[in-house]
Amino acid sequence: MAQKNIVEIKNLSFGYGNFMLHKDISMVFPRGKVTAIMGGSGCGKTTILRLIGGQIKPKAGQVTVDGKIVHKQDRQGIYELRRKMGMLFQHGALFTDLSVFDNVAFPMREHTKLPESMIRDLVLMxxxxxxxxxxxxxxxxxxxxxxxxxxxxARAIALDPDIIMYDEPFAGLDPISMAVICDLIRTLNDALGATSIIVTHDVEEAFSFADYIYFVADGSVAAEGTPKELSKSKLPFVHQFVHGEKDGPVxxxxxxxxxxxxxxxWV
Amino acid sequence: MNPIFKILSNIGNQVTSRIWRLGSATRLFCLTLIYSSESFRRIHLTIREIYFTGVMSLIIIVVSAFFVGMVLGLQGYYTLQKYGSSESIGVLVALALLRELGPVVTALLFAGRAGTAITAEIGLMKATEQLSAMEMMAISPIARIISPRFWAGVISMPILASIFSMVGVMGGYLVAVPIIGVDHGAFWSQMNVNVDFRIDVINGLIKSFVFGVACTIIALYEGYDAPPTAEGVSRATTRTVVTSSLTVLGLDFILTSFMMSN
Structure with a gap:
């Protein structure tokens, strides 16, 4: 039977050298839901996605994807888990030597033996x-x-992944593009029956479509809840972040x- | 901190960092070999890279070879005529090119033309997260990006070196026979008699094969290891040229000593 939470982070600590970026963080990402991870720049939001994808290993604690502990998998095991994931990078990370069509077709050509005519139909879809x-x-x-x-x-959803991860999907976009991406995240999540994990610091957008939000600050989860709960939160950090105040706990x-x-x- | 201790500590850091980088490059080299079957399975990727690294380097190789051959012809003639053996100019040009100049100059030009392009391309792919994206798609960048480029470089180098030697001989012929007036028959017959296929041609090809492995893996490693910033990529590109050139010259001495000892 499928687990209720497709991704679980338990007591995770991660850092570089003596510097600890995350201290004893726990999060759950329920199936079919859109969960946002928010926090200031440099608080380690993207690192959480990299930990889920198995690109880096935690110093303590564990990340479980579909019931499997990510950092205990061998290379083959991690690759099998990654086939269930799609990731949208901050600047797209499109392969510059391939056309738009070939970029979207890339994961299909690498992982399936579908005939080219079917790949064409799927890519256009x-x-x-x-x-x-x-x-x-x-x-x-x-x-x-x-x-x-x-x-x-489109490339991230090419193989209909169970988990779609978005790294700052709204960074540097104009309001129209932002609204389009915002709408696509929710629509694709519901249409594909996937689970979305979004790393962002755009309050308005995240509050408009996320089912649940985690606020990360000082290496730990500073607050969590539904957008409705968080918008009413009296926690100083959440208040400062949501209202964009320049001084406060941060x-x-x-x-x-x-x-x-x-x-x-110098005198 | 005591200044002497500081100097010793800096030297230690430099040595450790060099050894670490060498180990890291060796690891990449081993992984590249392990994933080689992937690059041959998708042979179109390797052929595409042969076009970019080999075919696109042809102009600089051919033009340089022609001039190097002409200079060899001139210099050789002025020296040989003092000893009354200007007919041996063909042998001198051919041996110099086949044994040394062909493999070495080709490798140096390759490092400057194709090696830097490989480093910059991979460094920028890393900086724009293309390699990470590939990893997240469960596709190994070593199999898809590194290995085809490695084999393209290794296959291209001996072919380029052969073309270099061939065009160089033509350049030498042009100066020696039509311009200076050395006998056409003597030029070719002396070359035919004194150039040994096993000793001169094959050894030259072995050298260029080794240089191909060295230059390509250095270019690939520098790109793969480059810090993902504009400065990081530019420094990596410079290191590719410097390290490749020094490695080629050092390896040339070692290989020549082994070949001569036989």
């Missing part, structure tokens, strides 16, 4: 889902940022000695 069927002959350099993101999304100034000391040091 995926591109149609993101509204770019008419752009299938273009090269990645001929696409706008929003279009590239949509092509990358200080405006980076850690530094006293201003006076810094000034007079």
């Amino acid at each position: 995926k591109l149609n889902a993101v509204g770019l069927r008419g752009a299938h002959k273009l090269m990645p350099t001929e696409l706008s940022g929003g279009m590239a993101r949509r092509v990358a999304l 200080p405006f100034h980076h850690n530094a000695p006293s201003y006076k000391k810094d000034i007079y040091e």
Whole structure:
């Protein structure tokens, strides 16, 4: 029987050298739901996606995907798990030497033995889902940022994955492209019966479509809940983040000695 | 910190870092060999890379070879005529090209033309997360990206070196026979008699094969290991040329000593 939570993170700690980025983090990602991970830049949101994808190993704790502990799998095991995942990278990460069509066809050609005629139909179907069927002959350099993101999304869903991970899907997009991507995330999730994990710091968009949200700060989960619960939250960090206040629990100034000391040091 | 201790510590760091990089490059080399069957299974990828690394390097190879051959012809003639053996110019040009200049200059040009292109391409693929994307699609970048480029370089280099030697001999002929007036028959017959296929031609090909392995794996490693920034890729590209050139010259000495000892 399929597990209720397709991805589970239990007591995870991760860091580089002596610096700990995550300390004892736990999260669950229920099947069929859209879950957002939010937090300031550099808090390790993308690293969580990389840990789920098995690109890096935790220092403690574990990440389970479909009941299997990711970092205990061998290379073959990790590759089998990754075939259940699709990932949209921050800047699309399209293969620049391949056309839009070939980019979307790439995972199909690598992992299946489907005839080329069927691959063509599937690719056009995926591109149609993101509204770019008419752009299938273009090269990645001929696409706008929003279009590239949509092509990358079509590629991410090429093999109908169970889990779709989005790394900052709205970064650097104009409002129209943002709304399109926003709508696609929800629509594709529901149409494919997939589970979506979105890393973002765009409050308005995440609150509009996510079923559940985790706030990450200082290496741990600072708050969690549905968008409705979080928008009413009185927690200082959540309040500062949601309302975009420049000072608060997350200080405006980076850690530094006293201003006076810094000034007079050079005198 | 004590200055002497600081110097020793820096030297230690440099040595450790070099050894670490060598080990890392060796690991990549072994993985590339392990995944070689993948690149031959998808032979179109290797053929495409042979076009980019080999065929696209032809112009610089042919033009350089022609001039190197002409210079050899001139220099050789002025030296040999002092000893009354200007007819041996053909042998001198052929041996210099087949034994040394063909493999070595081709490898140096290859490192500058194709090696840098490979490093920059892979470094940029890394910086734009294309390699990560491939990994996340459960496709090994070593099988799909590194291995075909490696075999393309290894296959291209001996062919390019042969073309270099051939065009160089033509350049030498052009200077020696029509311009200087050395006897046409003497030029070719002396070459025919004194150039040994096993010793000169095959050894030259062995050298270029070894240089092909070295230059290509250095270019691939530097790109694969490059920090994913503009500065990182530019430094990696520079390191490709410097490391490849020094490696080729060092290997040439070692290989020549072994070949001469036989």
